[in-house]
Amino acid sequence: MSSLFPHLFEPITLGAKTIRNRIVSSGHDTVLDDHGMIGDDLVAYHEERARGGCGLIVLQVSGVHETARYTNHVLMATDDSSVPGYRAVAEAVHRHGATIFAQLFHPGREVMDGERGMAPRAVAPSDEPQERFSVVPETLSTDMVKDIIAGYASAAKRITAADIDGVEIVASHGYLPIQFFNPRINSRTDEYGGSPANRRRFLAEVVAGVRAAVGPDIVVGLRISGEEKTEDGLVAGEILDLIAALDQMECEGVACLDYFSITAGDSSTLQGAVHIVPSMQVEPGYAASLSEQVKKITDKPVMVAGRINQPHEAEAAIAEGRTDMAVMTRAMICDPAIAAKSQRDAVDEIRACIGCNQACIGHFQMGVPISCIQYPESGREVTFLPRPRVRTSRKVLVIGGGPAGLKAAAVSAEQGDDVVLCERESHLGGAVLLAQKLPYRTEFGGAATNLIAEAMRAGVDLRTSTEVTQTMLEQLRADHVIVATGARQRMPHLEIADDAWVIGARAYLEREPNLPGGRVLVTDWKGDWIGLGIALRLAEAGTPVTLATAANFAGAAIQQYTRTLLVSQALRTGRIDFLNDARLVGVDSDTGYLQSTLCEIVHEVEGITATIVSGAPRALRPDLDFGTASVRVIGDALAPRTVEEAVFEGLQAATDLAGVA
Incomplete structure (x- = not known):
């Protein structure tokens, strides 16, 4: 038992299963599937985290119906061909003393990919459009609704027959079950729409059907956003009412649900989606305020996700009664052995996640296997581990x-x-x-x-x-x-007047010179952190800025959630003007000249007193x-x-x- 983290390493019971500690790797898409099945790469990935001491591993989402294919690499649990993969990963995880659950999933209108590059087709309670992926879904018929509900139960039975210890119903981030509950999305007039009881009927029937399918000895949990944090999204009070109703459900004398997994956000807008995988701009452990509210209305165990990167953050949230278990998914992508290191109080050996989002969720959004910029062995365990x-x-x-x-x-x-x-x-x-x-x-x-x-x-x-x-x-x-x-730094070929104040971005950050008062032109060749970051730094200090980028938009090379938070902060300053698709070609005493990357137009940015140039670097050998x-x-x-x-x-x-x- 750890002397530093006694609460974190206390066993906990979920339903009929005792978990060895309170550390959770939550369901997250790895793009390590083998044509929609669990193969060697995914088994090795999760085995490494089990070997590293994780208490509970929750597999990435498994589609419960043919209409649940939200990407072209989603795991599917709709027929028995999936069973060997689930059995293989269960055996690998159990070998090291960890517990493993699988997520039951239907995205509804939250569909990213269409077939072979075509626009995605989605189904939902109603045809309310989805903003982020520009999807207008097909309204589900009542018969199809019932068919999908049956799909949850059959997938749960199939997965747990393969020795998976439990299943987690995904109702978080605006996915199908919560779409039914949201009155701003669900405009149905049948038994699954209208009153609060009708709008929660879909999820209630899914929960009851899953419990009946797996019996009393399999753990059944629910993942849900404690608040969706987006316009037209569900707020905490609405979610708490839903959880309270589900918490009371019993199936043949057994609680239908054994635990609640709390997160934040919603997939349908950029504003809400940043909470799916919050980046380093977000305070560590911030979502524990949501799980704390849930704990006040249920006696069942509660876990929470939301930037818990270090064991002391997890320990504090548990010790203070804000959660019972801590989701540390990215922390274990960065350091699969963080649990074992924490348990022996070897905190100095922990490779801490920095919340950059570049190779984890960033890779997923590119449709390639996830990894970590600090620990590229993640997702490549078969290739690089064990160390030769x-x-x-x-x-x-x-x-x-x-x-x-x-x-x-x-x-x-x-x-x-x-x-x-x-x-x-x-x-x-x-x-x-x-x-x-x-x-x-x-x-x-x-x-x-x-x-x-x-x-x-x-x-x-x-x-x-x-x-x-x-x-x-x-x-x-x-x-x-x-x-x-x-x-080393390289300046682009520019026409620069003798009295122009011009400095490279790297030199600016190294020397931190005093700039002349007035508007600063920041030019950016790539659309990465550098130009946007310098512009934001200046604007927050009170300097008016024009940020000109040769990319299609500022921050184009940054992972989407990270960029959303940075640009929203830049907009809040009210001091940054954006110019896209433009490369710097010249500067004089008070004007920057930028060539459009799209046509012959030259933009003139007047009234500047200094120019900071973020250009392409040059290899140094x-x-x-x-x-x-x-x-x-x-x-x-x-x-x-x-x-x-x-x-x-x-x-x-x-x-x-x-x-x-």
Whole structure:
């Protein structure tokens, strides 16, 4: 038992099942399916979290009806061909002492993908349009409603027959069951619409049908948004009334529901969707206020999701009575062993999630398997784990102490090589340390902190303020060299008048100069964090800004939920003018000249006193003779991109070295 987190590691009983601790990996789409089935990749992914000490693992959504295909990679539980996959993942998770549930799902109108790129077709209680995916659904007939309800029960029976311990009915984030309950969406006039009792009938019949199908010994839970946090969404009072009604339901003397899983948000609008996977702009543990309200109206266990990244946050929420279990899904994507580390009070070893959303939900929204920018082994367990070991230790030199070099050095040392890392600056971390200077991105610096700690624990010889020279190379006599020297700032080709005040974005963040008073033009080549972040930083300090981006819109390269919060904050300042599809070509004393990327038009931004240019970087590589050593170039030194590619290539380079004799 942990001395630091006694509540977090106290067992808890849900229905007929006792869970070993209060840490939950909630249902989240991984895109690790095998043509809609559970295959080796998904089994390995969840097994790693079970091995890492997680108490309860909830599988990603399983469609209960053919109309439930909200993406082209959703798991389906509509026929017996799915059973072997559920059995395989159950066996893998049980092997390590964890409990596993599966989610029962129908999206209703919340459908992202159509067949082969066509517009999505969806069904819903009524034909009320969905804003975020621009979907106008087909109204369900009464017979089809009953068919879908039966689908929940049959899917639950099929899944639990494969040794899955429980099922969780998904009524969160504006999906089908809650669409029926929302009077702003459901305009039906049959038995499933109109009065509150009729509007909750769909969900009540689903709950009763599932319990009857699985019997008293299988756990049945409900996931629901405690508040939808969007216009026309359900508010806390409405949700609490629904939960109170469902809480009283019994099936043949047994409670129909064993627990409630509380989250926040709604999928139908950008405003509500940010709460599905809240990014680093959102306060950690913020949704515990919602679960606290639910606990006041039910004696059943309650769990909550919403930016619980650290064990102390989970411990506090449980100790203060705001929840009974803590959902730490992204925390375990970033560090699958966070539970085991917490239980032995090894908090300094935890690789903390920074809430960037880039490779987890960001990958899902691109339709590719999820991972983590700090821990690219996530989602690639079959490829990279367990870590290989070298037969004979070799001397490995890593040049550069940014994310790519730190990851390569740490993994190489873990595999058994003798690793020296040289960084010419006085500090490690590279450009990550600049990123954390931007508004609402302070946590990003944690990526450097985590990677440095991993390299230190692995025994890497870390040398700062050390530039690698030809003489040093000859002295070290490394067998293998990994070049991770990063990139440098590059200014685009511009016509600049002598009296124009112009500075590169990187230089601005490094030097933090005093700018002339007045409007600042910030130009952005990519639509990433840099231009938008600098503009927001200036605007919040009271400076009027014009943000001009060559992308289609500001923040175009940022994950959707993160961008929504950043742009909404920028709009609230009232000090930022946006200009899209425009590249900077010249600057004089008070005017910036921008060429449209779409046509021959040139935009003139007048009345500016300074220009900050975020341009494309240039790879930086040392001019050295490495002799007989094998050489691998990675990260921005290979081609300037993001932290994600840098860390992945560090892992890849080190893993490849393990196979070199």
